[in-house]
Amino acid sequence: MSEPERTGSRLADACLGVLLAAMALWGAVAIIQAIWIYLCILAAVVGIGALIWWRIVSRYRGW
Numbered sequence: 001m002s003e004p005e006r007t008g009s010r011l012a013d014a015c016l017g018v019l020l021a022a023m024a025l026w027g028a029v030a031i032i033q034a035i036w037i038y039l040c041i042l043a044a045v046v047g048i049g050a051l052i053w054w055r056i057v058s059r060y061r062g063w
Helices: 004-059
Strands: none
Touching: none
């Protein structure tokens, strides 16, 4: 069995890791919230552009 001091150190390391992961997740969510509208607009423009390109290419494919 491991020593109690080492177990406490492992627990502290795990807690620190969970804290850092939560902080990183919080930051990522904040960034996404800040640019969400722009991402939706970009996705719509890319999707419409791809749809138009697909229609043009499929129309003139057998030419």
